[in-house]
Amino acid sequence: MAELEFGFGRTPQAWVALEKAMQLSPRNGEAISLKGFLLAARNRIDEALTFFDQAIAVDPALGNAWLGRGLCRIRQGRAEAGRQDLQVAATLEPNRSALRSYLGKAFGNAGDDTLAGKELGLARRLDPNDPTPWLYSALLNQRENRINEGVRDLERSQELNDNRSVFRSRLLLDQDRAVRSANLAAIYRDAGMTDVSAREATRAVNSDYANYSAHLFLADSYDALRDPKQINLRYETPWLSELLLANLLQPVGAGPLSQYVSQQEYSRLFETNHLGVSSSTEYFSSGDWNVSGSQFGRIDNLSYAFDIGYLNQLGQRPNNDVSRFNFSAQAKQQITPQDSVFLQALYSDYDAGDVLQYYDQSSARLTQRIKEKQEPNVFAGYHHEWSPEHHTLFLGSRLNDQFTLTDSAAGILVLLRTNTGQIYGLSPFPFNQFTQTNRSDLEAYSLELQHIWQHRPGTLVAGARFQSGESDTSASLDRALISFAFPPYARQASTDLQRLSVYGYYYWQVLDSLQLTAGLSYDRLHFPRNIDVPPITDEETTRYRLSPKAGALWSPWTNTTLRAVYTRSLGGVFFDNSVRLEPTQIAGFNQAFRSLIPESVVGTIPGSRFETFGVALDQKFNRGTYFTAIGQLLKSKADAWVGVFNFTNGAPLAFPSSTPEKLDYQERSLTLTLNQLIGDQVAVGASYRLTDADLVDQFTEIPTSASPGARQDVSATLHQVNLFVRFNYASGLFSQFDSVWSQQSNRRYSPDIPGDDFWQFNAYVGYRFLQRRAELKIGLLNISDQDYRLNPLTLYSELPRERTLAASFKFYF
Structure with missing residues (x-):
């Protein structure tokens, strides 16, 4: 009974049953050995070793006792004795088979891949239906750069996952499937199939919402989509949210080759106290650098990292430079087997010119400078695991942001009014030019409590978040050119930010092939009306939104999945909206946005309202072929206030004020992706994305007779094709050639902006060595030296505008 309880993840019940068993038979070797495993699960390694020694003394032929003692010795850092x-x-x-699997993993951890492969091969032959040796074999193949073979082994492990249903609960089988999906996502990424890898990570989250590695991989996937210049912020919220969730759920000391599988896998015992260091350096012939480094380690129940x-x-282009420095210190302490705390302090320093995307590069502002500091942001979290089914998370945050913008030639709206107040025109250049200085200091606090309840037939995620902050803003405007009716303007405003969010999501596994998701969130957002575009105001406003969410995952046939989603949500004001634990995705679709309208077009709009629709088909074929079709409709509506000057005929002075702006954005997209593994070394892929975006931007107070630009209804359509072929050799050599075709058309712009149609080609070659602990790569980007003009209304990742040599080196020890 105790073994069954432990196999089902119910450690306290297993302890009670074991105590009764040992009272009846105190010299039962199996019982004594099981007590050692239970103690090891509580990280009481020295006590566990005592009981394994006792079990060996009672029954020297008991394999489990030797297994347990070996794993504990490895945990203590005595790898040779443990092996x-x-x-x-x-x-x-x-x-x-299981003993051969663990021995193979031990050889692999010691770097003896030959013996590791031999033991894992023997384990597969002894029990062809055991998924564990296939999992370890896949990880070994990945480390040996046999990527395609690793994919096949791990997919086989997934197929065999349910074979242990007699000995394991449905929940633990789902957790096992999640671990395999998270590892498979990583190997897909090595094969260059980034879209396939991201979908596999979301599948892992859907199988086991409390699986930290799946959330961490999702965070990495969103991080790859982020704008390094931090202007287009669409993916900021899902990236940070998934990262915070992973940090809270992650067991102390978990690493890439010893991820949490389940209690019966004993995989945590393969972890040891250690110190490590990693570094990544990228250099581009344009003069750009991207450098990161980390020193990390584990000391007993404490994990830490300095990044x-x-x-x-x-x-x-001129004044398009960016400089950013980040420093982070984080620690995780396991207080009890069920309780852990997390602490992180983050410092950031950002300095940039005008980094917006422009259709015409000559339209960029040459005099604007931005400085931003966060010193520091602090995150404190707590995780209590009541049982494998129940997890409670708490996140407290202190947010600090100091933002400064200066521009010696800023354009400000100047409304020309008649004596009766009617607007009859706008002041033209250069009479609307000012010297602008804005400074904003934000200090905010965030508290969130979330509970995860996993059971059959579903998972419930519910929580509440409260955020409160104050922003002190100063803005000054002076005449940049001709001084007439505008005395120097200076204003200070102290405004409040408050957000209350309550949410609940239920993932209902109706059938093994069908999962339905229903969610509901309520948001109350109180925020400043306009502290961004001077003349500023200290007026505040409040928005409320009740947001239903629904999703479906249906697998009518093996390797076929149909997905659908509908969501509504309310955006935030600053980066406060990204500090959250609320689920970011439903049915594999992101539903957490900091923004949808590209900031390069309209800037940052607080309190935006989002609505999304999506359908998808994922098909995997047995010959290493992967196909996906995704259709999405994204909507965003916003009401903004913009600072203006009112100049009335005959008046000696212009007076500061605000005017309302309404924005309505729709983005329709179709994405088709096809990937193919060929043999043991080659992966090829092709993707096509069609994006059609419409924006209605209207200053409702300004008649179009006074300014035709007061109401704009514009559209853009972007076609993009990505092609790649990648070679991964067991020697560690790898190479890739890829190409990107972009074709865009624009409509209803005045004056008209023609579309563009161009190809770019990239190639690189690299070498992984020291068992993938180091990688050197060199490549040539934009081989044809092709410049381009793209309208930022359709969101796109910025491409190099000239031929660029890129080189990188990274290591992990």
């Missing part, structure tokens, strides 16, 4: 115990266990019970990041881009 010898595992060899004894495998010798005593040579036909047990440094530095980005320096000279830009692709």
Whole structure:
């Protein structure tokens, strides 16, 4: 009974049953050995070793006792002694596949890939239906750069996952499937199939919402989509949210080759106290650098990391440079087997010119400078695991942001009014030019409590978040050119920010092939009306939104998945909206946005309202072929206030004021992706994305007779094709050639802006060595030296505008 309870993840019940068993039979070797495993699960390694020694003394031929002692010795850092115990266990019970799997993993951890492969191959032959050796074999193949073979082994492990249903609960089987999906996502990424890898990570989250590695991989996937210049912010919220969630759920000391599988896998015992260091350096012939480094480690029940990041881009036009420095210190302490705390302090320093995207590069502002500091942001979290089914998370945050913008030639709206107040025109250049200085200091606090309840037939995620802050803003405007009716303007405003969010999501596994998701959130957002565009105001406003969410995942046939989603949500004001634990995705679709309208078009709009629709088909074929079709409709509506000057005929002075602006944005997209693994070394892929965006931007107070630009209804359509072929050799050599075709058309712009149609080609070659702990890569980007003009209304990742040599080196020890 105790073994069954432990196998189902119910450690307290297993402890009670074991105590009764040992009272009835105190010299039962199996019972004594099981007590050692239970103690090890509580990280009481020294006590566990005592009981394993007792079990060996009672029954020297008991394989589990030797297994347990070997794993504990490895946990203590005595790898050679532990491996010898595992060899004894495998010798005593040579036909047990599980013992061969653990011995193979131990050889792999020691760097002896030959013996590791031999033991794992024997484990597969002893029990072809055991998924564990296939999992370890996949990770070994990945480390040996046999990427395609690793994919096949891990997919086989997924197929066999349910074979242990007699011994394991449905929940733990789902957790096992999640672990395999998270690892498979990583190997897909190595094969160059980034879209496939991201979908596999969302599948892992759907199988086991409390699986930290799946959330961490999702965070990495969104991080790859982020704008390094931090202007287009669409993916900021899902990236940070998934990262915070992963940090809270992650067990102390978990690493890439010893991720949490389940209690019965004992995989946590393969972890040891250690110190490590990693570094990544990228250099571009344009003069750009991107450098990051980390020193990390584990000491018993404490994990820590110190991270440094530095980005320096000279830009692709005058005043387009960016410099960013980040430093982070974080620690995780396991207080009890069920309780852990997390603490992080983050410092950031950002300095940039005008980094917006422009259709015409000559339209960029040459005099604008931005400085931003966060010193520091602090995150404190707590995780309590009541049982494998129940998790409670708490996140407290202190947010600090100091933002300064200066511009000696800023354009400000000047409304010309008649004596009766009617607007009859706008002041033209250069009479609307000012010297602008804005400074904003934000200090905010965030508290969030979330509970995860996983059971059959579903998972409930519910929580509440409260945020409160104050922003002190100063703005000054002076005449940049001709001084007439505008005395120097200066204003200070102290405004409040408050947000209350309550949410609940239920993931209902109706059938093994069908999962339905229903969610509901309520948001109350109180925020400043306009502290961004001077003349500023200290007026505040409040928005309320009740947001239903629905999703479906249906697999009518093996390897076929249909997905659908509908969501509503309310955006935030600053980066406060990104500090959250609320689920970011439903049915594999992102539903957490900091913004949808590209900031390069309209800037940052607080309190935006979002609505999304999506359908998708994912099809995997048995010959290493992967196909996906995705259709999405994204909507965003916003009401903004913009600072203006009112100048009335005959009046000696112009007076500061605000005017309302309404924005209505729709983005329709179709994405088709096809990937193919060829043999053991080659992966090819093709993707096509069609994006059609419409924006209605209207200053409702300004008649179009006074300014035709007061109401704009514009559209753009972007076609993009990405092609790649990648080679991964077991020697560690790898190479890739890829190309990007972009074709855009624009409508209803005045004056008209013609579309563009161009190809870019990239190639690189690299070498992984020291068992993938180091990688050197060199490449040539934009081989044809092709410049371009793209309208930022359709969101796109910025491409190099000239031929660029890129080189990178990274290591992990």
